[in-house]
Amino acid sequence: MSPTIRDIAEAAGVSTAAVSYVINDKPGVGEETRRRVLKIMREMNYRPNPQARGLAARRTGMIGLMIPDITDPFYVNIVRGVEAKANELGYTLNLCTTHGDAERERDVAELFASGGVDGVIMMTYKLTPSELKELSEGRAPVVAIDNPEAAGWVPSVLVDNIALGRTATSYLTELGHTRIGFIHGVEGSIASMRRYEGYVQALKSQGAEFSPELVEYGGFTHAGGVEAARVLLSRPQRPTAIFAANDQMALGAMSAAMELGLSVPSDLSIIGVDDIEAAALVVPGLTTLKQPTCEIGACAVGILADLIRSPEGDDEAGASDVGQRVFEARLIVRGSCAPRQ
Amino acid sequence: MSPTIRDIAEAAGVSTAAVSYVINDKPGVGEETRRRVLKIMREMNYRPNPQARGLAARRTGMIGLMIPDITDPFYVNIVRGVEAKANELGYTLNLCTTHGDAERERDVAELFASGGVDGVIMMTYKLTPSELKELSEGRAPVVAIDNPEAAGWVPSVLVDNIALGRTATSYLTELGHTRIGFIHGVEGSIASMRRYEGYVQALKSQGAEFSPELVEYGGFTHAGGVEAARVLLSRPQRPTAIFAANDQMALGAMSAAMELGLSVPSDLSIIGVDDIEAAALVVPGLTTLKQPTCEIGACAVGILADLIRSPEGDDEAGASDVGQRVFEARLIVRGSCAPRQ
DNA sequence: ATTCTAACCTTAACCGGTTAAGTTGTCCTC
DNA sequence: GAGGACAACTTAACCGGTTAAGGTTAGAAT
Numbered sequence: 001m002s003p004t005i006r007d008i009a010e011a012a013g014v015s016t017a018a019v020s021y022v023i024n025d026k027p028g029v030g031e032e033t034r035r036r037v038l039k040i041m042r043e044m045n046y047r048p049n050p051q052a053r054g055l056a057a058r059r060t061g062m063i064g065l066m067i068p069d070i071t072d073p074f075y076v077n078i079v080r081g082v083e084a085k086a087n088e089l090g091y092t093l094n095l096c097t098t099h100g101d102a103e104r105e106r107d108v109a110e111l112f113a114s115g116g117v118d119g120v121i122m123m124t125y126k127l128t129p130s131e132l133k134e135l136s137e138g139r140a141p142v143v144a145i146d147n148p149e150a151a152g153w154v155p156s157v158l159v160d161n162i163a164l165g166r167t168a169t170s171y172l173t174e175l176g177h178t179r180i181g182f183i184h185g186v187e188g189s190i191a192s193m194r195r196y197e198g199y200v201q202a203l204k205s206q207g208a209e210f211s212p213e214l215v216e217y218g219g220f221t222h223a224g225g226v227e228a229a230r231v232l233l234s235r236p237q238r239p240t241a242i243f244a245a246n247d248q249m250a251l252g253a254m255s256a257a258m259e260l261g262l263s264v265p266s267d268l269s270i271i272g273v274d275d276i277e278a279a280a281l282v283v284p285g286l287t288t289l290k291q292p293t294c295e296i297g298a299c300a301v302g303i304l305a306d307l308i309r310s311p312e313g314d315d316e317a318g319a320s321d322v323g324q325r326v327f328e329a330r331l332i333v334r335g336s337c338a339p340r341q
Numbered sequence: 342m343s344p345t346i347r348d349i350a351e352a353a354g355v356s357t358a359a360v361s362y363v364i365n366d367k368p369g370v371g372e373e374t375r376r377r378v379l380k381i382m383r384e385m386n387y388r389p390n391p392q393a394r395g396l397a398a399r400r401t402g403m404i405g406l407m408i409p410d411i412t413d414p415f416y417v418n419i420v421r422g423v424e425a426k427a428n429e430l431g432y433t434l435n436l437c438t439t440h441g442d443a444e445r446e447r448d449v450a451e452l453f454a455s456g457g458v459d460g461v462i463m464m465t466y467k468l469t470p471s472e473l474k475e476l477s478e479g480r481a482p483v484v485a486i487d488n489p490e491a492a493g494w495v496p497s498v499l500v501d502n503i504a505l506g507r508t509a510t511s512y513l514t515e516l517g518h519t520r521i522g523f524i525h526g527v528e529g530s531i532a533s534m535r536r537y538e539g540y541v542q543a544l545k546s547q548g549a550e551f552s553p554e555l556v557e558y559g560g561f562t563h564a565g566g567v568e569a570a571r572v573l574l575s576r577p578q579r580p581t582a583i584f585a586a587n588d589q590m591a592l593g594a595m596s597a598a599m600e601l602g603l604s605v606p607s608d609l610s611i612i613g614v615d616d617i618e619a620a621a622l623v624v625p626g627l628t629t630l631k632q633p634t635c636e637i638g639a640c641a642v643g644i645l646a647d648l649i650r651s652p653e654g655d656d657e658a659g660a661s662d663v664g665q666r667v668f669e670a671r672l673i674v675r676g677s678c679a680p681r682q
Numbered sequence: 683a684t685t686c687t688a689a690c691c692t693t694a695a696c697c698g699g700t701t702a703a704g705t706t707g708t709c710c711t712c
Numbered sequence: 713g714a715g716g717a718c719a720a721c722t723t724a725a726c727c728g729g730t731t732a733a734g735g736t737t738a739g740a741a742t
Contacts, residue, residue, distance in 0.1 A: 002456070002480060004698055015722045020700055030720055047455035051401060052698035055392045055727050062435070070420055076411055083411070083438055092452065094403075095436045097424055111433065114388035115343070139343060222622055251622050258624065278619035281563055281592050283599065345728055356692045361730055371690060393728035396697050686741070693734075698727105705722070711715085 003044045011044065012037045023048055063091045063304065064117035064140070066108050066124055068100045073276045074246075074293060075123065078145060081297025082121060089305050091118070102126035115139040119304040121297075122147070125190070129153040141307035143300045148190055155307065155323040157300045159291045161191050164329040165198020165243075168271050168289055171331060172241045173206040176340035177269060180208060181232040181239035183249050185220040192220075192245045195273065199243060214239055218249040225252020226259075233260055233268070240268065240340050247272035247279045247288055254282065254336065265338035275332050285334030292327050299325055344385045352385065353378045364389055404432045404645065405458035405481070407449050407465055409441045414617045415587075415634060416464065419486060422638025423462060430646050432459070443467035456480040460645040462638075463488070466531070470494035482648035484641045489531055496648065496664040498641045500632045502532050505670040506539020506584075509612050509630055512672060513582045514547040517681035518610060521549065522573040522580035524590050526561035533561075533586045536614065540584060555580055559590040566593020567600075574601055574609070581609060581681050588613035588620045588629055595623065595677065606679035616673050626675030633668050640666055 005023075009016040014033060021029045022037045029037075040046075054060045063086050067075040079095070086093055094117050098104040105126045112120045113135050120142045122132065133153045136142035144150040145157050172180050182199050185192035196215070203210045216231050218224035225244055229252060232239055244250035250272025257268045264270055264284060272279065275290035303323055346364075350357040355374060362370045363378045370378075381387075395401045404427050408416040420436070427434055435458050439445040446467045453461045454476050461483045463473065474494045477483035485491040486498050513521050523540050526533035537556070544551045557572050559565035566585055570593060573580055585591035591613025598609045605611055605625060613620065616631035644664055 005700095006698080016699075017701075017723080018721060021721095024700085026701095028720065033720080047451075049396070049698050050455055050457040051392050051396045052727090053700080055390070055396055055729085056698080056700040058700095058727075060392060070411075070417055070424070076417065079411055080438075083436075092457070093436050095424075095434050097421075110388075114391055116391045116433070222618075248618075255622070255624070277563075277589075277617075278622055281596070281619055282623065283596065346730095347728080357729075358693080358731075359691060362691090365730085367731095369690060374690080390728050393697090394730080396699085397728080397730040399697075399730095684742085687739090689737090689739105691734105691736080693732105695732090696730080700726080702725090703723085706720085708717105708719085710717080712713105 003046050005046075005048065008037065008041055008044060008046050012040045059308075060116060060118050061091055062094045062117045063301065064094045064096065064108075064112040064120040066096050066098060066105070066112070066120065066122045068098050068123060068125065070095075070097050074274050074291070077293035078123070078297040081294035081299075082301055083297075084294070085298035085301035089301065091301070091305075098124070098126075100125060106131075109135050112140060113138045119143070119308045121145060121300050121304060122150075124150075141304060141311065143304045143307070145296060145300050146191065148194065151324050152322065155303050157296055157303065157325045157327070159296065159327045159329055161194030162198040162201070164273065164289050164291075165195035165200075166202040167198070167329065167331055168195070168243050168273070169199045169202035170206065171287075172243065172269060172271060172337065173202060173208050175241070175269065175337060177239075177241040178208045178340070179214065179237060179239040179241070181214045181216070181229075181242040183216055183218040183225060183228045183232075183242060183244040183253065185218065185245045185249070187217060189220070189245075195243075195245050218244065218252065220246050220248060222248045222252040222255075225249030226256045227252075229253035229256035230260070233257065233262065241337070242268065242270050244270070244272050247274045247276040247286060250286055250288065250336075251278060251282060254286070265336050266341065269337035269340075271337055273329070279332075280334070284336050287334045287337045288332050289329040290332050291329045296327055299327075344387050346387075346389065349378065349382055349385060349387050353381045400649075401457060401459050402432055403435050403458045404642065405435045405437065405449075405453040405461040407437050407439060407446070407453070407461065407463045409439050409464060409466065411436075411438050415615050415632070418634035419464070419638040422635035422640075423642050424638075425635070426639035426642035430642065432642070432646075439465070439467075441466065447472075450476050453481060454479045460484070460649045462486060462641050462645060463491075465491075482645060482652065484645045484648070486637060486641050487532065489535065492665050493663065496644050498637055498644065498666045498668070500637065500668045500670055502535030502670075503539040503542065505614065505630050505632075506536035506541075507543040508539070508670065508672055509536070509584050509614070510540045510543035511547065512628075513584065513610060513612060513678065514543060514549050516582070516610065516678060518580075518582040519549045519681070520555065520578060520580040520582070522555045522557070522570075522583040524557055524559040524566060524569045524573075524583060524585040524594065526559065526586045526590070528558060530561070530586075536584075536586050559585065559593065561587050561589060563589045563593040563596075566590030567597045568593075570594035570597035571601070574598065574603065582678070583609065583611050585611065585613050588615045588617040588627060591627055591629065591677075592619060592623060595627070606677050607682065610678035610681075612678055614670070620673075621675070625677050628675045628678045629673050630670040631673050632670045637668055640668075 005016045009019045096108040123145045129150045142154045216228035218228035272288040275288045279286035346357045350360045437449040470491045483495045557569035559569035613629040616629045620627035
């Protein structure tokens with residue numbers, strides 16, 4: 001088997017404590033001894049056992065990351081940000097996906113709570129805020145991403161989806177559009193609802209038309225986007241622009257438009273959200289709103305690392321000051337939107 | 342703090358050993374005692390500490406997964422397969438990305454080797470097979486995915502990229518094409534080289550033309566595909582079909598064709614590899630070769646779990662029998678290929 | 683009545699580290 | 713030259729579980 005700290009200690013003629021001090025760069029060991037121990041560690045190819053270390057020092061060096069779906073580019077990009085920052089801070093990542101399943105979310109939360117990780121980053125939609133809060137009061141602190149409901153309960157980093165909706169919609173109204181369709185994601189999606197809220201706000205403030213006839217659901221999928229757009233475009237007075245709550249649906253809307261003989265952007269302007277890879281590849285390119293996913297991930301890790309270092313709760317200020325960081329989406333202009341003719 | 346096994350033992354009036362037996366469903370505990378202990382565990386919201394467990398029982402319940410890039414759909418789909426199967430077998434995933442960086446690959450390997458995981462699944466391209474083998478002889482067994490060089494050294498699961506190249510190319514020759522271009526990925530990519538090899542084999546066996554003029558590099562990116570296709574299509578005798586080593590480049594080739602006023606598939610047939618999401622969304626749909634990524638991932642976990650259960654090495658049969666499982670890619674026919682006119 | 687067996691449970695040594703407290707030796711100071 | 717301060721180690725008690733080996737007890741077999 002691989003050598004233990006005792007083997008090293010013996011070989012170097014010192015106590016395990018001394019070796020431990022060397023490993024952790026702590027004072028109390030002479031220069032000469034330190035060098036000797038290091039040399040022997042190298043020679044014997046010694047690697048401290050992370051489990052034993054963790055057990056004794058009460059840390060695992062791991063951050064748990066819970067996301068619904070590793071296929072969705074939005075989450076993947078957040079994972080990238082998280083990974084980069086976590087790595088920078090010396091943490092390794094424990095990734096679990098939940099597929100939006102409530103039970104699985106609970107299982108994973110349980111797993112993380114049992115102490116396998118030093119902290120948890122959660123993108124969860126089924127767990128209630130109080131469940132989250134309870135979890136965070138256990139062994140590992142929690143930071144929530146993209147969950148407005150959890151904000152206020154646990155430290156959160158969010159994107160302002162209402163502003164996002166306003167930005168997208170205003171961009172279209174400023175191009176002269178007044179009949180603008182909206183394609184929701186799945187029913188009950190908070191992100192979708194907030195984007196819709198921004199859409200309504202912008203319509204009102206710009207004096208553009210608002211009608212339930214302009215709103216459909218597309219389930220966040222390409223096929224759903226096709227369906228929804230077909231419905232919207234076959235209405236007596238069809239919209240001249242469509243704002244879809246994500247890019248897959250926006251691309252679906254684009255297909256539907258082509259299928260109906262409408263040209264994008266001259267007959268129909270389309271705007272999406274997420275800036276997925278395909279958005280840049282289609283012709284015309286899809287104008288979209290990009291959320292700063294990498295920064296979001298990195299920011300969450302930063303907050304979490306602080307919490308791990310100095311566990312909360314010991315302040316009298318009350319729970320009202322749980323951190324919260326809000327990011328804004330950025331408009332990426334490509335070719336899919338044009339002034340109304 | 343959260344209760345320990347000693348707290349439970351005390352509350353139940355038994356020894357910690359008894360509690361441990363209950364936790365692990367081992368015999369030697371009476372029905373009544375077992376029930377009492379379970380009840381108390383529930384009441385006190387007890388969760389065994391995974392680190393302590395791992396230390397004592399010499400397992401972590403984690404599988405390390407090393408991939409170059411979490412953005413690449415090919416890897417992501419493998420991760421999905423791995424995650425699902427790992428989860429099924431009670432393992433959790435420790436994900437690390439290397440960005441194809443040799444030093445990072447070594448760091449991660451080191452991390453895994455130090456015993457943080459029970460086994461490792463590697464998609465690595467910079468580590469030498471002997472480094473891999475050495476790693477696998479340490480604390481954690483290793484399974485390699487998609488690394489033909491490692492096969493024979495460590496248990497491997499692969500896709501037959503030569504056959505893939507043959508399949509793609511034969512599909513085109515059978516449609517009557519004789520001048521078929523090939524777009525490589527990055528230089529030195531083994532996958533790309535093997536696909537090329539299959540391409541050459543198919544050309545030869547079908548008596549089609551082979552010329553260095555028909556081969557370009559596209560670096561696996563969309564932009565690179567555009568570039569490469571431009572070059573190929575501006576040659577005196579332009580190819581009537583192009584086989585790109587991945588879908589991004591194939592889509593790039595499609596853009597280049599449109600840009601040059603060529604229509605796909607009537608003027609130019611295009612075939613790619615990977616079946617990325619966008620392949621189904623463009624018009625015409627991209628014909629492509631899909632690797633059974635989920636099965637590959639699941640298969641790797643299966644092999645690894647066996648190795649973890651019964652560590653190798655104890656057989657006299659020699660190292661020649663390291664497992665190896667080869668998968669075949671499947672042709673997905675969409676609209677981007679047509680008979681030569 | 684004694685021995686054997688089996689079921690049930692406890693003791694205590696580990697797993698491989700960390701770390702507070704204690705020991706030893708050296709040098710400095712007054 | 714006694715006392716104190718400091719550097720360099722060591723001792724040993726943990727961290728929170730697992731598990732081999734041993735101890736009781738009750739009931740069955742002899």
